[in-house]
Amino acid sequence: xxxxxxxxxxxxxxxxxxxxxxxxxxxxxxxxxxxxxxxxxxxxxxxxxxxxxxxxxxxxxxxxxxxxxxxxxxxxxxxxxxxxxxxxxxxxxxxxxxxxxxxxxxxxxxxxxxxxxxxxxxxxxxxxxxxxxxxxxxxxx
Amino acid sequence: xxxxxxxxxxxxxxxxxxxxxxxxxxxxxxxxxxxxxxxxxxxxxxxxxxxxxxxxxxxxxxxxxxxxxxxxxxxxxxxxxxxxxxxxxxxxxxxxxxxxxxxxxxxxxxxxxxxxxxxxxxxxxxxxxxxxxxxxxxxxxxxxxxxxxxxxxxxxxxxxxxx
Numbered sequence: 001x002x003x004x005x006x007x008x009x010x011x012x013x014x015x016x017x018x019x020x021x022x023x024x025x026x027x028x029x030x031x032x033x034x035x036x037x038x039x040x041x042x043x044x045x046x047x048x049x050x051x052x053x054x055x056x057x058x059x060x061x062x063x064x065x066x067x068x069x070x071x072x073x074x075x076x077x078x079x080x081x082x083x084x085x086x087x088x089x090x091x092x093x094x095x096x097x098x099x100x101x102x103x104x105x106x107x108x109x110x111x112x113x114x115x116x117x118x119x120x121x122x123x124x125x126x127x128x129x130x131x132x133x134x135x136x137x138x139x140x141x
Numbered sequence: 142x143x144x145x146x147x148x149x150x151x152x153x154x155x156x157x158x159x160x161x162x163x164x165x166x167x168x169x170x171x172x173x174x175x176x177x178x179x180x181x182x183x184x185x186x187x188x189x190x191x192x193x194x195x196x197x198x199x200x201x202x203x204x205x206x207x208x209x210x211x212x213x214x215x216x217x218x219x220x221x222x223x224x225x226x227x228x229x230x231x232x233x234x235x236x237x238x239x240x241x242x243x244x245x246x247x248x249x250x251x252x253x254x255x256x257x258x259x260x261x262x263x264x265x266x267x268x269x270x271x272x273x274x275x276x277x278x279x280x281x282x283x284x285x286x287x288x289x290x291x292x293x294x295x296x297x298x299x300x301x302x303x304x
Contacts, residue, residue: 004200020185033176033183034214059238064184064210071209076200077190077248080209084242084291 004076006141009117015073015106020065022057022091023099030061044095054092062091062102062130066123069106070136079139081116086132091125100125106136115141153266155273159229160264164222166256169282170215174251177207184208197250207249212279213241215249216290219257219277224294229261231273232296239272240293246286255279255287262291271296 027041036058039046047055063085071077093099103124110118121134174194181191189196190206197205224231249255256279263274273294279287 026183026185029183033180035217060210060213060241061184063241064186064208067209068184068186068188071186071188077188077209078200078202078206078245080245080248082242082244083209084240086240086293087238 004074004079007074007079007138009108009111009140011108011111013108015069015108015119017103017105018069018072020068020102020104021099022061022065022093022102023097024055024093024095026099027055027057027061027093030058030064034058034060036060052090052092054094056090056092057102059087059090062087062123065102066104066121066131066134067136069104069121070119070138073106074138081137081139083136085121085134087130088132089125089128089130091130102130112137115139153264153271155230155264155266155271156228157264159223159226159261162223162226162261164219164226164259166258166280167218167222169254169256170218172207172215172249172251172253172255174205177205177211177251180211180214181208184210202248202250204251207251209243209245209248211249212243212245212288212290213292215255215279216257216277216288216292219259220275220292220294223259223261223275224273229264229273231271235296235298236294237297238292239295240274240291242291244289246288249279249287253287254282256282269298 031037041058044055067083106119106121108117109120116139119136123131178192186208258278260276262276265272275292277290
């Protein structure tokens, strides 16, 4: 049992949507913090050589951003019981000061036993989905 | 792997005999409070449970907790054991991350010493790509489960040709 406040939810409840900026600097910081130094995430010359449109964001960076819609809604991130995604489309990040943006929405799609709920997340970049089957199961109380 | 490369009618270049293979637990990864703060900052997540000990304790945790996807930072060492297994034959230079799943028994807490136990769950070839599914269980040194992770990696184009 979490001392955080109970979260009200029914099927169809929409979680507050959020936009997450991504710049080249974000990717460098994420590389350092995560230990993932694959050059496709910071070296444009290398990314182009292997056929990518540009440097791309780490899939795990996108996954980390998307679940913030859920954990900010819950308050206590420890109420997240499971979280899964498929990485369906890369997020190219231009070499400028503004970078790009990941948009995330979430909706309760099912109430489960023991006060739990299933949330479907939708993450898009320039209007196209970047994650497939993005699902979180949470404890509401 | 020599046996399947370029073989007509047998697109699987990875060694499917390895499904079910388990790997020895990794050396314990000790979760540091400052590492958790660095990771939370890098993803821009201001939830105080990740940075403020008092805020985390107010939620019932003994110390700051890690953001949910921090588990991958720890589990990756286990995935790498499987992916780099010389018996598997994976061309690691062409790998992309296809899918990721986490099932939490509890959040990772600063001070945890976590071992990663990897198992190869599936090996497939789809549309010219080799696909490796690895489960990595993160446990305390006493064997208490913390989070179970599944990582699907895709080696692009390796099943239709070998360069």
